[in-house]
Amino acid sequence: MMVYAPAVLLFLAFCWRMVRERRRFGNAVLLGLAALCALAAWMYRLLSSGSTSGLVIASSLLALGAVGILVLVCLLFLNGLRMVRKEGRSPSNLLSLMGALCVVGVVALVVTAAVLRTPVMIGVGVAALGLACYLSFLFLSFVVYAFLYGRLRIRRKADYVVVLGSGLLGGTTVPPLLASRLLRAQEVHAQLARRGAAPVLIASGGQGPDEELPESHAMADYLTERGFPADLIEREDRSTTTEENLRFSKAIMEKSDPGYRCVIVTNNYHAFRAALLARRIGVRGQVVGSTTAAYFWPNATIREFAAVLVAYKRTNIAMCLLFVLGGVLAWVAR
Structure with a gap:
């Protein structure tokens, strides 16, 4: 069983780093290395056993890999x-x-x-x-x-919910992609409010060259039209990139409460990269994702x-x- 020792050690290192900080790309690499070492150890045991069943299983795995590549190409195309x-x-x-x-x-x-x-x-x-x-x-x-x-639990309490903008349709209208973020933010806000004081929701998004108003204003209007309290919305209307979304929202939160905690909302495909950026910038919060159309993912x-x-x-x-x-x-x- 010593052949599995590297995989076990890598997995333990992954778990330790996850407890300390889940917003690291190194965590993904450690998990991948642990899985790769475990697979290599299993293949080694199958091939070194000399049994017919071991060779059949190993050959089947290789064939499955080849078929997987073919299927992947077809699906991507x-x-x-x-x-x-x-x-x-x-x-x-x-x-x-x-x-x-x-x-x-x-x-x-x-x-x-x-x-x-x-x-x-x-x-x-x-x-x-x-x-x-x-x-x-x-x-x-x-x-x-x-x-x-994307499936890890968020904090039980937070002072802010930050929604990242993603552009407007026709310069004024919230598109489905951004609407899914806002609806998810409402769900998160309701969950947090049930656990304590209602957090402030920051709509983050500036005005692009082809937009008639800042994204944050359209986002705030979208939320209030659906019954969200206007007095709980803060507008960050200067950002044009994800990094600026996070930097400018961080400045708003730190000015009001230096010890703040927040939950950041974006689409599920964007959540992990947004978390990496949030860690690098020093934002105190995790990221959750909203659903995205399957073809777009x-x-x-x-x-x-x-x-x-x-x-x-x-x-x-x-x-x-x-x-x-x-x-x-x-x-x-x-």
Whole structure:
């Protein structure tokens, strides 16, 4: 059973870090490493047992992985087409299609390298496979931990509920995406009010170049039209990005109560990245997510993952360079 020791130690480290601070991308990496080590240990035991059943199970797992890649490509491709039909052909709506093409490209490179076995193709294949495995591991870790984070319980008490803006439809109207955040904020506010004093709700969002009024004003109007008390709404109307949403809302909360606690509300695909930003900025609160249309989720999740990669660009660039170096060494050795 010692073969499972690394997985157990990594999982214990993950649990310890979760108790201390759940808003860390390192938590996702630790959980992914624990799962990877556990899978590798299980595969080792199956293959080293020498039994026919062990070999069959191991072969079935490998075959399942290959089928999974094929299914993933098909789903990404279909989702990309649906995004284009429903949301238009902007670059941000093409991420699912681009993801499908990248997977196909890597598979084609690896197969070509295995068939031709020329030094250049082997080097390119090794580098491409290494980069693909690294990014796939990070993406799966991100998705699994984001799912887990979104289901953790929020604090029993909070002084503020902060709703992050997301743009207006036609310059004046709250779109369905933002409406889901506001409705979720109302639910959270009601839950917190039942546990103690009613918190203040901060509608956070400035005015974009194509908007006739600040997002926060439209958000406040949307809430009051549905019976939310106007005297419990604070408007933060200067922000234009998620980071500014959090920074300017933090300033409002600290001015009123330096020891504040808050709950931040956004969409479920955005919750974990917003939590990472909140921790970096020093906002004292966790993030909860509202539901998002199923067709919109894959593309939005890829976009959020790309933003997280950029946030940790130094580490990721260094790792990518290592895989490129591995490809160069494979080329030279060949």
